[in-house]
Amino acid sequence: MRKNSFAFCGGAFGDEGKGKIVDMYVDMLSKKGPVIVYRDNGGANAGHTVEVGDTRIALHQLPSGILTENATLVLGKGMVIHPHDLLTEIKDVETAIQGKVTGKIKLDEMATLSLDTHRAFESVLKQWESGGKGSTGRGISPAYADVLLRHPVRVRDIVPFNEKKLTKHYQLYQALIKGLGQSIEKIEVPVLDQKQKTVVVGDLATFLKRLKAAAKKLQPIVCNAVEFLESTWNDTSYSFVFEKAQGLGLDPRWGVYPDVTASDTTFDGIYFASESIIDPNDISVRAAVLKATYMSSVGSRVLPTAMHGPLAEKIREDAHEYGATTKRPRDIAYIDIPALRYFAKVGNVTHLILTHMDIVYLKEKVTICTDYTIDGKKVSYRPDQEYLDKVKPTYAEFEPWAADDLQNVTNPAKLPAAARSYIKMLEKEIGVPVLLITMGPQRRQALFMK
Ligand code: IMP
Numbered sequence: 001m002r003k004n005s006f007a008f009c010g011g012a013f014g015d016e017g018k019g020k021i022v023d024m025y026v027d028m029l030s031k032k033g034p035v036i037v038y039r040d041n042g043g044a045n046a047g048h049t050v051e052v053g054d055t056r057i058a059l060h061q062l063p064s065g066i067l068t069e070n071a072t073l074v075l076g077k078g079m080v081i082h083p084h085d086l087l088t089e090i091k092d093v094e095t096a097i098q099g100k101v102t103g104k105i106k107l108d109e110m111a112t113l114s115l116d117t118h119r120a121f122e123s124v125l126k127q128w129e130s131g132g133k134g135s136t137g138r139g140i141s142p143a144y145a146d147v148l149l150r151h152p153v154r155v156r157d158i159v160p161f162n163e164k165k166l167t168k169h170y171q172l173y174q175a176l177i178k179g180l181g182q183s184i185e186k187i188e189v190p191v192l193d194q195k196q197k198t199v200v201v202g203d204l205a206t207f208l209k210r211l212k213a214a215a216k217k218l219q220p221i222v223c224n225a226v227e228f229l230e231s232t233w234n235d236t237s238y239s240f241v242f243e244k245a246q247g248l249g250l251d252p253r254w255g256v257y258p259d260v261t262a263s264d265t266t267f268d269g270i271y272f273a274s275e276s277i278i279d280p281n282d283i284s285v286r287a288a289v290l291k292a293t294y295m296s297s298v299g300s301r302v303l304p305t306a307m308h309g310p311l312a313e314k315i316r317e318d319a320h321e322y323g324a325t326t327k328r329p330r331d332i333a334y335i336d337i338p339a340l341r342y343f344a345k346v347g348n349v350t351h352l353i354l355t356h357m358d359i360v361y362l363k364e365k366v367t368i369c370t371d372y373t374i375d376g377k378k379v380s381y382r383p384d385q386e387y388l389d390k391v392k393p394t395y396a397e398f399e400p401w402a403a404d405d406l407q408n409v410t411n412p413a414k415l416p417a418a419a420r421s422y423i424k425m426l427e428k429e430i431g432v433p434v435l436l437i438t439m440g441p442q443r444r445q446a447l448f449m450k
Helices: 018-030 083-097 116-127 140-148 163-179 204-221 225-233 269-273 310-318 337-346 417-430
Strands: 002-010 035-039 048-052 055-059 071-075 105-108 188-190 198-200 239-247 283-291 295-297 331-333 351-355 366-374 377-379 392-398 434-438 446-448
Touching: 002 018, 018 035, 018 048, 018 239, 018 283, 018 351, 018 434, 035 225, 048 083, 055 083, 071 225, 083 204, 105 204, 105 225, 116 140, 116 163, 116 188, 116 204, 163 204, 283 295, 283 337, 283 434, 310 331, 337 366, 337 417, 351 417, 392 417, 417 434
Parallel strands: 002 239, 002 283, 035 071, 035 239, 071 105, 283 351, 351 434
Antiparallel strands: 048 055, 188 198, 295 331, 366 377, 366 392, 434 446
16 A cells, blocks of 8 residues: 555545545645645546635636645546636636646646537537437547547647647548538537637637647646656655546446446546556545435436435535536435445445535435335346336435534544434445545534544
8 A cells, every 4th residue: 555645536426525525635635745636537527616715716627736735736648638628727726816826737748638629529419319418518528539539639739739630630520510410610619718608619720729829828737747656656755645537426337328427437547547657456545425415416317216306405405516517406316325335346445435414404314225126126236227217216214413413523423323323324335434524615524434
């Protein structure tokens, strides 16, 4: 095990509050020495917010830790990068803190680009009802698909600017979109910009001009991140925090196809993105973050334990369950033990972190699904919608606790008895120990269980 190494992933369908946990760890570790925050998957489909005074900034591609002195943020080879959106994030942070942050960001030259061409193609595909209906529209899967189709464009194709390759890239997407009956020049795609929420892709000259301007600004942060990792991973004066994006239930292999994302959402992705420098099994804590009393999902998947009615609405409002990237209202579901047990197994998870322990109501028992049955026979979770449509969840109820009684507790033994026994039950059912719980958005509203 490599000391001072911690990795966090979403234990279900994303949005479990990883950003806050990563932020807390980065802050804690940065008091002891330099910290590397490494992100290896996803792109502008992810989202979390950081607060600078009264300003809230939405971050999508930058991992947590941008505001922590002593932290270096690495955007790894397994990510898909939208240059313009990344620059907007950097600019927003720099405006808020009135200082520079580019010195602490390292962008791997081998990361794949996810451009306006990909966003346009994804929106056209959606109209053809092909691909994932619930995608965030940020061009994620077309960018990853380019790699499998052997024609990706990478960061090193814009720094230095390879006009010939980028022209071919544009022309390919122009032809694909034309084949589907539309014109790429006229398609509006979402962009991260305070003033302008969409941009028209435009003709080849416009596309190249916009990209060239962004590339010039990104140039100082582009590097061979694998070399950087090699020197720092072997020097234990550096702490490492790995921030996975999305969640285990969105992984293309382990989530319910086709409403899945395109990147590896498990800790295994770190092995590939670091070109085998970092074996995820050497990371001492590999924690899946879960909401303690319910699950949420944004997309078009049909969950076996979907919750409807006033309780779901109350949770959605109390916990602000609206997508950070798309603002869509999130679906709410009862805790689904067969799914979570499966995700913890395939995710190679050593610990659980339970967030939102304060989303609990004294007049409502905490209801969870303990098992699935088909024709009266107990069955396991399988990542297949046709199969999941047949399962019948068995529910069990647990005593609630007063959310206020969680606050200011500094010793797990002093937690309300109902909360303690609920946590124990989850550990037993999912088969992984709970490391930490949180009961509110502030850094101090967290309690280590071990
Ligand atoms: P894509 O990643 O945009 O291709 O979207 C594929 C699926 O993953 C859709 O159901 C999205 O809603 C979902 N998804 C992608 N990123 C996130 C995230 O960060 N949180 C929650 N859901 C996500």
